[in-house]
Amino acid sequence: MKKLINKPEDVVRESLEGLQAAHADIIKVHFEPHYVVRADAPVLGKVGVVSGGGSGHEPMHGGFVGKGMLDAACPGDIFTSPTPDQMEAATKAVNGGKGVLHLVKNYTGDVMNFEMAAELCQAEGIDVQAVVIEDDVAVKDSLHTTGRRGVGLTVLTEKIIGAAAERGDNLQEVANIGRACQANGRSMGTALTSCTVPSAGKPTFELGPNEIEVGIGIHGEPGRERMKMKSAAEIVSSMSDAILSDLPFKSGDETIVMINGMGGTPLIELYLLYNEFVKVAQGKGIKIARRLVGNYITSLEMQGFSITLLRADPNMLKLWDAPVHTAGLRWGI
Amino acid sequence: MVTTDSVVAWLHKLDDIYTENKSYLTELDSAIGDADHGINMARGFSKVTEALEQQPPKDIGAACKTVSMTLIKTVGGASGPLYGTFFLKGSMQTVGKTELDAPGLLELFAAGVDGVVARGKAVLEDKTMVDAWLPAIEAMRAAVDKGITPMLAAGVEAAEQGMKATVALVARKGRASYLGERSKDHQDPGATSTYLMLKAASETLAR
Numbered sequence: 001m002k003k004l005i006n007k008p009e010d011v012v013r014e015s016l017e018g019l020q021a022a023h024a025d026i027i028k029v030h031f032e033p034h035y036v037v038r039a040d041a042p043v044l045g046k047v048g049v050v051s052g053g054g055s056g057h058e059p060m061h062g063g064f065v066g067k068g069m070l071d072a073a074c075p076g077d078i079f080t081s082p083t084p085d086q087m088e089a090a091t092k093a094v095n096g097g098k099g100v101l102h103l104v105k106n107y108t109g110d111v112m113n114f115e116m117a118a119e120l121c122q123a124e125g126i127d128v129q130a131v132v133i134e135d136d137v138a139v140k141d142s143l144h145t146t147g148r149r150g151v152g153l154t155v156l157t158e159k160i161i162g163a164a165a166e167r168g169d170n171l172q173e174v175a176n177i178g179r180a181c182q183a184n185g186r187s188m189g190t191a192l193t194s195c196t197v198p199s200a201g202k203p204t205f206e207l208g209p210n211e212i213e214v215g216i217g218i219h220g221e222p223g224r225e226r227m228k229m230k231s232a233a234e235i236v237s238s239m240s241d242a243i244l245s246d247l248p249f250k251s252g253d254e255t256i257v258m259i260n261g262m263g264g265t266p267l268i269e270l271y272l273l274y275n276e277f278v279k280v281a282q283g284k285g286i287k288i289a290r291r292l293v294g295n296y297i298t299s300l301e302m303q304g305f306s307i308t309l310l311r312a313d314p315n316m317l318k319l320w321d322a323p324v325h326t327a328g329l330r331w332g333i
Numbered sequence: 334m335v336t337t338d339s340v341v342a343w344l345h346k347l348d349d350i351y352t353e354n355k356s357y358l359t360e361l362d363s364a365i366g367d368a369d370h371g372i373n374m375a376r377g378f379s380k381v382t383e384a385l386e387q388q389p390p391k392d393i394g395a396a397c398k399t400v401s402m403t404l405i406k407t408v409g410g411a412s413g414p415l416y417g418t419f420f421l422k423g424s425m426q427t428v429g430k431t432e433l434d435a436p437g438l439l440e441l442f443a444a445g446v447d448g449v450v451a452r453g454k455a456v457l458e459d460k461t462m463v464d465a466w467l468p469a470i471e472a473m474r475a476a477v478d479k480g481i482t483p484m485l486a487a488g489v490e491a492a493e494q495g496m497k498a499t500v501a502l503v504a505r506k507g508r509a510s511y512l513g514e515r516s517k518d519h520q521d522p523g524a525t526s527t528y529l530m531l532k533a534a535s536e537t538l539a540r
Contacts, residue, residue, distance in 0.1 A: 082409060083409050084405055108411040109411035113409070116405070146510045200368050217511060220368075
């Protein structure tokens with residue numbers, strides 16, 4: 001394993017120390033328990049928005065803390081859910097008296113830990129609601145299983161509900177917009193290589209030199225199928241089919257699209273992939289109203305990418321365009 | 334009788350056993366999960382050892398409460414809240430108690446497992462730790478009249494069978510469920526850590 005680290009057990013803490021040093025104008029980092037919080041938290045009279053999850057997906061979530069997006073993020077160990085004491089402390093730190101929304105990705109651990117945290121906060125009189133993101137079409141949805149994984153749609157939802165909270169929407173309204181994002185967004189990813197969790201020291205899974213995993217999860221969970229390497233056009237086409245047919249997206253839909261790198265894929269390839277997606281969208285009559293191309297929800301050094309598509313109504317587009325000032329996304333400020 | 338000291342010995346044994354099995358559990362988890370179960374359990378129980386040394390528990394309930402709070406804060410993932418809930422419910426059954434007979438010990442385990450089922454919402458054959466826990470509790474209940482040592486031995490045997498039976502199952506809960514049919518032919522890491530927990534109990538509490 002070659003990684004630019006000191007000791008595997010210090011990676012998360014030392015990276016957070018760096019985040020704090022680099023972005024002291026936007027955020028503060030609290031240690032033991034770990035959470036990243038807006039520099040001006042709590043913002044009185046505003047709904048607080050808290051997310052969190054395992055580390056290793058940077059810039060998500062700590063890089064999305066700041067005006068117009070998250071009030072706080074709870075980083076867990078790499079690929080491991082954060083714990084209820086972190087979430088409870090973060091929730092209290094951002095509570096401006098109007099309640100706090102937890103944005104949770106649908107993983108067994110994340111959901112259970114956020115549930116325990118919500119119970120602890122509610123016991124102290126803080127109004128907490130949770131929105132769970134489950135957008136990965138690679139996973140079959142069924143009442144009898146864990147359900148779909150939360151992946152790229154989380155980034156778009158954090159931006160949109162963060163703007164709604166900033167605008168002054170109440171807790172129920174912010175939660176409703178989050179649920180509307182969930183209802184209208186779908187994602188899928190593909191990996192060309194595995195990734196190595198520092199404390200594990202070896203790749204999470206093995207992929208042959210000429211193989212790809214279609215439907216990969218953001219922690220290296222296997223997807224729909226393993227196949228031989230194909231052209232970018234073929235890969236984008238088959239992933240788009242899976243996404244578009246799932247919702248389904250229809251001709252004339254206005255959308256926000258994200259072409260997201262998994263950490264080890266260069267921008268030159270991501271833009272090439274975006275170009276392929278534009279062709280698919282044009283062919284199907286899907287309108288791309290806004291787009292994001294870059295590394296936003298990564299899996300350490302994995303080579304690969306994901307596509308997220310959100311059918312956006314005018315309200316969502318307005319919230320998307322609202323000013324945001326975070327380490328990972330910034331416009332309008 | 335199980336005493337506070339023997340419970341503490343069990344908890345120290347868990348630190349040893351999860352450290353020894355850190356790579357094994359992580360390997361099982363990397364086949365069908367996210368490759369962190371052994372790492373998380375070893376980290377959690379090494380913190381349990383520290384917490385018990387810093388504040389020696391005055392009774393069994395206090396020991397279980399310390400374990401619960403430590404695991405909830407340090408393990409993360411799904412195993413943190415699940416094992417944390419196990420010990421939290423177990424602590425509620427043993428508040429102020431410094432000795433447990435076989436029925437008392439069974440109550441600790443049974444309450445803990447009820448908590449695990451309520452938190453994780455898994456049922457038998459979902460390919461989770463519940464597949465080791467539920468048969469173990471059933472076997473312990475059947476053997477409770479024989480005393481602590483045979484009761485724990487029966488629990489360990491049933492947990493081992495339940496753990497081995499997860500190999501053939503398709504996962505319906507947790508990260509392994511994303512694999513669907515591909516989760517077959519792999520032993521569930523959570524059922525394995527549960528079996529190890531009971532095995533350590535039989536080695537330390539059955540005296």
